[in-house]
Amino acid sequence: MDRPDLTLYLAAPRGFCAGVDRAIKIVEMALEKWGAPVFVRHEIVHNKFVVDGLRAKGAVFVEELDECPGDRPVIFSAHGVPKAVPAEAERRAMTFVDATCPLVSKVHIEAERHHQNGLQMVMIGHAGHPETLGTMGQLPEGEVLLVETVADVATIAPRNPAKLAFITQTTLSVDDTADIVAALKTRFPSIVGPHKEDICYATTNRQEAVKAVAPKIDALLVIGAPNSSNSKRLVEVGRAAGCAYAQLVQRATDIDWRALEGIRAVGVTAGASAPEVLVNEVIDAFRARFDVTVELVETAQENIEFKVPRVLREPA
Ligand code: 0CH
Ligand code: SF4
Numbered sequence: 001m002d003r004p005d006l007t008l009y010l011a012a013p014r015g016f017c018a019g020v021d022r023a024i025k026i027v028e029m030a031l032e033k034w035g036a037p038v039f040v041r042h043e044i045v046h047n048k049f050v051v052d053g054l055r056a057k058g059a060v061f062v063e064e065l066d067e068c069p070g071d072r073p074v075i076f077s078a079h080g081v082p083k084a085v086p087a088e089a090e091r092r093a094m095t096f097v098d099a100t101c102p103l104v105s106k107v108h109i110e111a112e113r114h115h116q117n118g119l120q121m122v123m124i125g126h127a128g129h130p131e132t133l134g135t136m137g138q139l140p141e142g143e144v145l146l147v148e149t150v151a152d153v154a155t156i157a158p159r160n161p162a163k164l165a166f167i168t169q170t171t172l173s174v175d176d177t178a179d180i181v182a183a184l185k186t187r188f189p190s191i192v193g194p195h196k197e198d199i200c201y202a203t204t205n206r207q208e209a210v211k212a213v214a215p216k217i218d219a220l221l222v223i224g225a226p227n228s229s230n231s232k233r234l235v236e237v238g239r240a241a242g243c244a245y246a247q248l249v250q251r252a253t254d255i256d257w258r259a260l261e262g263i264r265a266v267g268v269t270a271g272a273s274a275p276e277v278l279v280n281e282v283i284d285a286f287r288a289r290f291d292v293t294v295e296l297v298e299t300a301q302e303n304i305e306f307k308v309p310r311v312l313r314e315p316a
Contacts, residue, residue: 006290011269017202019101023078082137125169171230214241224271231271
């Protein structure tokens with residue numbers, strides 16, 4: 001049977017960012033250094049394939065520190081943790097390694113600095129997301145007001161509207177966040193903040209690549225997990241850029257082939273926590289059904305790398 005022609009536009013950059021790379025390396029190196037089990041508070045990154053792989057090597061994933069025994073090392077996930085978490089680990093004299101991405105830690109430090117300067121914070125982020133919980137948890141209760149949408153900006157009640165600063169989650173939609181920042185600046189003209197927002201280079205670059213692919217395609221597949229904020233944003237960016245069918249898939253078995261019937265061009269990208277093996281798996285699944293030509297759409301090159309903490313670089 002003749003397979004239909006299909007052009008597969010592969011977005012670049014896609015997949016692992018420097019923070020994810022480092023976080024996974026931290027768990028692997030901790031297992032080498034201390035042996036199994038090593039506990040990990042929260043999924044190290046939001047990807048089942050990565051988590052299952054580390055679990056097979058002896059990592060034990062838990063949601064809270066009180067689920068960890070005091071005599072085994074624990075690692076904090078890439079998304080960051082409230083201040084109370086390392087404080088409690090110290091109180092229990094536990095061995096812990098913080099895999100918070102340095103670009104998330106940078107936001108924590110910003111929040112602390114503004115707080116010390118007497119400013120109340122507004123955080124743009126998603127309620128309940130571990131990064132938002134971790135960043136808000138850098139300051140005492142009530143010091144960080146959360147806004148998720150432009151509409152939320154009208155509802156917050158700061159102590160003193162003239163003494164405010166804003167910070168953001170690192171994995172938000174660049175365009176939606178710009179609208180929220182604009183609304184904040186309109187309501188609170190003296191609000192202090194970063195140059196644009198705190199969205200990281202990897203989030204920004206992956207969204208830009210999707211925008212470049214969108215006009216060429218009939219459908220977009222984003223490889224990523226349903227709890228991965230940055231991956232879900234890529235689906236939204238695809239739709240906003242005019243791609244009527246944009247879908248999040250964890251791996252090839254999630255692809256709805258009936259929805260893709262008749263397409264001639266597909267876009268493929270991957271969230272910052274999705275490994276490249278899953279991208280290859282998806283490409284192979286297309287090759288089994290179509291006569292595929294792969295075209296790379298590269299909008300930026302990345303060469304950022306973050307060092308793992310010193311404790312893991314030192315011999316045991
Ligand atoms: O996109 P989120 O924050 O949900 O997390 P992820 O999918 O694990 O990707 C890595 C980002 C970690 C913190 O910025
Ligand atoms: Fe760090 Fe950005 Fe990756 Fe998050 S998405 S881990 S902030 S580089």
